Structures are given as structure tokens and as C-alpha cells.
Amino acid sequence: MSTAADPPTEADPERVASALSAAEFVRIHPRPTGDAVAAAGVLARALDTRGVPFQVRATRAEAVPDGDGTALALGWTAPNATGIAPEARPVSAVAAAVVDAFGAEPDPLVGLAGVVAAGTVPGDGGSGSLLEEAQRRGVVNRRPGVAVPTADLADGLAHSTLFWAPYSGDPDATGTLLADLGVDTAVGETAEAERAGVDEDAHRRLASAVALDSTADAPDRAVSAVERALRPYETPTGPFATLGGHADVLSALARERPGLGVALALGADVADAALSTWRGHAERVHEALGDPTTGRYDGAFVARVEASPAAAPALVTAARLVRDFASPESVALVVSDDAAAAAGDGAVNVTAALRAGVEATATDGTDAAAGDTAESSDDSVDVFGDDRVGEARFAGGDVQAFIGAFREALR
Structure with a gap:
């Protein structure tokens, strides 16, 4: 039978960690958002290191489905579960704080991808320690340019939903843009050169073009909205080319195939299927x-x-x-x-x-x-x-x- 839950209040990491530490089985129910799905991955990985059995299932229900063990709602407040609702901080940043209190190390890439999916710049929203850990491990490396998940920049720019520009949804138009700016379309083939500072000017030109094109005749909020797509963090050990691209894919999966999003957040080798879903989602967005x-x-x-x-x-x-x-x-x-x-x-x-x-x-x-x-x-x-x-x-x-x-x- 279902265990009694804490009343729905603003999540305190120590309180949530205490509930998880005492649990024999944890049922994690993220809302289908990139931030909440990433938070589920951060917490589930930590539970796995502690040998605590868990189940993750995204839900739209107003209450978590009944079941054994300790129920945890991520990205929403459930009347019958301990919850981490979206507040001032991204849910994934709070989840990382719970893992710290739990005595484990949160996965910085998954956590930061959730932070970006929440609309926050890495390092902000209480994610500073995640960014520091990612930099310490060498799993992120900042460079000029635009955040995309793919090695093919034309493909990545056309299908991105981190910004909206005249060429969004059109790979031919993004290819022309890159050619006009003198930017190599295959970012993966030039990664070492970029780290050596060889093509930085071209990628700065690209970032400037995207920033200008997406904010021209746009509301003031566009300036801050496009920021998370600029000056990306490369993720050489991650499943995608950049942190922002990872976040974009997670958000698409959460909407289209949340089960696949959970698998990605848990570390499964599903990058190809994830990218296919992301492309399809973006095509429908830009077509609409x-x-x-x-x-x-x-x-x-x-x-x-x-x-x-x-x-x-x-x-x-x-x-x-x-x-x-x-x-x-x-x-x-x-x-x-x-x-x-x-x-x-x-x-x-x-x-x-x-x-x-x-x-x-x-x-x-x-x-x-x-x-x-x-x-x-x-x-x-x-x-x-x-x-x-x-x-x-x-x-x-x-x-x-x-x-x-x-x-x-x-x-």
C-alpha cells in the first residue's frame, strides 16, 4: 500500500533526502518537462549508487498513481507524495542539492541539461556547484557559437527550439547562413581546432547573427531567452555536442516520448532515437x-x-x-x-x-x-x-x- 506523504510545501533538500534515505523503494513521478525528467535522472542515479530500488514514470495525473514505497513528485505538487515543485530554482538544481544531502555526487551533465531546459543559464538558479563540478571533471568546455545537439551545425540550427529565427525549420537556409559566415558545418570535425582558438571568430559571427536574427522586432524578453543558446558548453563525454543541445533534446522527448526521455536521463544509449524524436518535434513546431x-x-x-x-x-x-x-x-x-x-x-x-x-x-x-x-x-x-x-x-x-x-x- 502507499506510504503517507509529506504535505505539499516548498521542497527542502534535507527533508527530501531524509525521506529517500529511509525508503526501501522509491517511485519517481516527473512531469513531462525537460527539467523534471533530468531531475528524475539525477535522483535515480544517486539512488542506484546507494542500492535503493526505484521506478521512474512521467505522469500528467493530479495525484501520483498508487503503489508501494515512497512516492516523489518532480516538477509539480502532488497531494499524496513528497514533492519538488518548480519554484525559484530549476527542479534539477534542487534534485542535485537533494543528492548532495543524500551523501552522493549528482551527475553534473544531466543536472545542468535540466537547468538549461528550465530556461536558466548554467551556473544560475542554484546550479553553480553543478557547473563547478562539471568543469572540475572536464566534461564541459565553453566555446563561442550556438548550442546544438548535433555535429552538423546546419541540422542543429534548423531544428533548434532554443531560439526562433527566420531560418528556423529550414536546413538549406541554415546551411546558406553558415556558408555566408564562413563557419564549418561539421562542428565535431573542428572541435580540437576550436579549443585551440583557430575558428573562434567564425563562431562568434554565428552567435552574433543568431542573436540579432532572433531578437530583431522581438520583445525585450527575447534577449535573455536567446542567451542560453549562445556561447555553448561542449560536452565531449556526453551524448550530444553541447549542453544546450542536450537540454533541447530532453525537452522535446518530455513532450513527445517521455519514457525515452527518462531512459536518456538514466544514461541509456538512446542518442540516435532521441535525436530523431527531437528533429520530428522541431519540424512540427516550426511548421506550425x-x-x-x-x-x-x-x-x-x-x-x-x-x-x-x-x-x-x-x-x-x-x-x-x-x-x-x-x-x-x-x-x-x-x-x-x-x-x-x-x-x-x-x-x-x-x-x-x-x-x-x-x-x-x-x-x-x-x-x-x-x-x-x-x-x-x-x-x-x-x-x-x-x-x-x-x-x-x-x-x-x-x-x-x-x-x-x-x-x-x-x-
């Missing part, structure tokens, strides 16, 4: 944003897009990109005929607003419900998320009514 119909309202910027039901997971990433690089308002809504996603700054609850939109389009008069695991496709799951980021799916209906109810709920 290729020709949106936009409208600005008081408090919200809305992008109407054409997207198939299979592309629904991509709308969350699309909403984040619109918020960071296009929206003059604090909240961005991306909506198709049967799905929507919203991203904001936390001042208002975008998930509650999405729920209001779903209820306005419901044909049977029932309330929106949540309660699915991240690996299933239960049609009863209509709304999922938190104050800052949320997603909704609905079986058609009046999209204008959805938008109107969403806007009204923001007031």
Missing part, C-alpha cells in the same frame, strides 16, 4: 509557426495555426517560442482546430485559462478533466500544466469561443 494568423489582445498574443492532432505536443514548444520571441504581451496562446497551448510569466494561471477555453467549447456541458499518464493518449485529458505553461486538447468546437473564454479568464 510557419504562417500563423496572429492577433494582439489586452494581456494575450494569439497565434492561430494549422496543425494535425498528432502535432499537439509541439504546440507547447511553439507557445514558448511565441512568448519569448514574438509576443508583446506577457501571455502567448497558440491554438489549432482541436488543441492549444499557452505560455506566460506566471503572473496569471495560463492553465486555468486554458481550462476555461475548453469548457467554453465543450459540447456535452461537462467540465474539463485531467488525469492521464504521459505515455498514454486518453481522450479524457483535456487540460494539463501549471501557472506558466499549459496545454489543452478538445474535440473541435468554436475556436473563437475558446479564445474569448481564455482571454476572459486572464482578467
Whole structure:
């Protein structure tokens, strides 16, 4: 039977470590975000070194599924589990502090990938000790340029969701950009030269071009948003070319295939499958944003897009990109005929607003419900998320009514 849980409060690393130290079996339930999935990897690896059995399963449920052992919710507050909810620090940074208190050493690469996935620059958000440890071990090396997961820069730039520029989604256009800037497209073949300072100027030109192209005519927040894509940390022993690229892949997996994201965070050799999923996710994101119909309202910027039901997971990433690089308002809504996603700054609850939109389009008069695991496709799951980021799916209906109810709920 399930053990009693701590009340949902802001996570204290010592308290969480104490609960884990006394556990005979730990069930870890991260929300499907790159940050939470990375945190699950950090904690599970530490439990493994201590010989504590564990299970990791991403979930969208409002409470953790029942089961034996100690339940741990990552990236959300569950009423029946010890939890590490997103607060001022990334969940992965708090998880690393728990591992420290646990008497083990957190994996710095996985932890830092989670930090970047949370939208934070390595070293910030309480991740300074992780960065110091990574540098001490020699598993990160900072260089000029742009963070991508692949050795092929044209491929990496085209599929990146760390920024949004005119050439996003177009490998031919990114190849032309690189040629114009005199940058080798295969970063892996020139890594030693870059470390020797041979091609640094070209990569600085690339970083400058991406920064300028993604912030031109963009809101002020774009300047800070693009920062995590610039001056990347190479990861010579990691599964991907850079730390930021690792984070980008984790975030895509969390949305599309969270089970594969968990496997990656646990250290499984799944880089090829992960990159394939990342590319597909990015293609759907950039295709959806290729020709949106936009409208600005008081408090919200809305992008109407054409997207198939299979592309629904991509709308969350699309909403984040619109918020960071296009929206003059604090909240961005991306909506198709049967799905929507919203991203904001936390001042208002975008998930509650999405729920209001779903209820306005419901044909049977029932309330929106949540309660699915991240690996299933239960049609009863209509709304999922938190104050800052949320997603909704609905079986058609009046999209204008959805938008109107969403806007009204923001007031």
C-alpha cells in the first residue's frame, strides 16, 4: 500500500533526502518537462549508487498513481507524495542539492541539461556547484557559437527550439547562413581546432547573427531567452555536442516520448532515437509557426495555426517560442482546430485559462478533466500544466469561443 506523504510545501533538500534515505523503494513521478525528467535522472542515479530500488514514470495525473514505497513528485505538487515543485530554482538544481544531502555526487551533465531546459543559464538558479563540478571533471568546455545537439551545425540550427529565427525549420537556409559566415558545418570535425582558438571568430559571427536574427522586432524578453543558446558548453563525454543541445533534446522527448526521455536521463544509449524524436518535434513546431494568423489582445498574443492532432505536443514548444520571441504581451496562446497551448510569466494561471477555453467549447456541458499518464493518449485529458505553461486538447468546437473564454479568464 502507499506510504503517507509529506504535505505539499516548498521542497527542502534535507527533508527530501531524509525521506529517500529511509525508503526501501522509491517511485519517481516527473512531469513531462525537460527539467523534471533530468531531475528524475539525477535522483535515480544517486539512488542506484546507494542500492535503493526505484521506478521512474512521467505522469500528467493530479495525484501520483498508487503503489508501494515512497512516492516523489518532480516538477509539480502532488497531494499524496513528497514533492519538488518548480519554484525559484530549476527542479534539477534542487534534485542535485537533494543528492548532495543524500551523501552522493549528482551527475553534473544531466543536472545542468535540466537547468538549461528550465530556461536558466548554467551556473544560475542554484546550479553553480553543478557547473563547478562539471568543469572540475572536464566534461564541459565553453566555446563561442550556438548550442546544438548535433555535429552538423546546419541540422542543429534548423531544428533548434532554443531560439526562433527566420531560418528556423529550414536546413538549406541554415546551411546558406553558415556558408555566408564562413563557419564549418561539421562542428565535431573542428572541435580540437576550436579549443585551440583557430575558428573562434567564425563562431562568434554565428552567435552574433543568431542573436540579432532572433531578437530583431522581438520583445525585450527575447534577449535573455536567446542567451542560453549562445556561447555553448561542449560536452565531449556526453551524448550530444553541447549542453544546450542536450537540454533541447530532453525537452522535446518530455513532450513527445517521455519514457525515452527518462531512459536518456538514466544514461541509456538512446542518442540516435532521441535525436530523431527531437528533429520530428522541431519540424512540427516550426511548421506550425510557419504562417500563423496572429492577433494582439489586452494581456494575450494569439497565434492561430494549422496543425494535425498528432502535432499537439509541439504546440507547447511553439507557445514558448511565441512568448519569448514574438509576443508583446506577457501571455502567448497558440491554438489549432482541436488543441492549444499557452505560455506566460506566471503572473496569471495560463492553465486555468486554458481550462476555461475548453469548457467554453465543450459540447456535452461537462467540465474539463485531467488525469492521464504521459505515455498514454486518453481522450479524457483535456487540460494539463501549471501557472506558466499549459496545454489543452478538445474535440473541435468554436475556436473563437475558446479564445474569448481564455482571454476572459486572464482578467
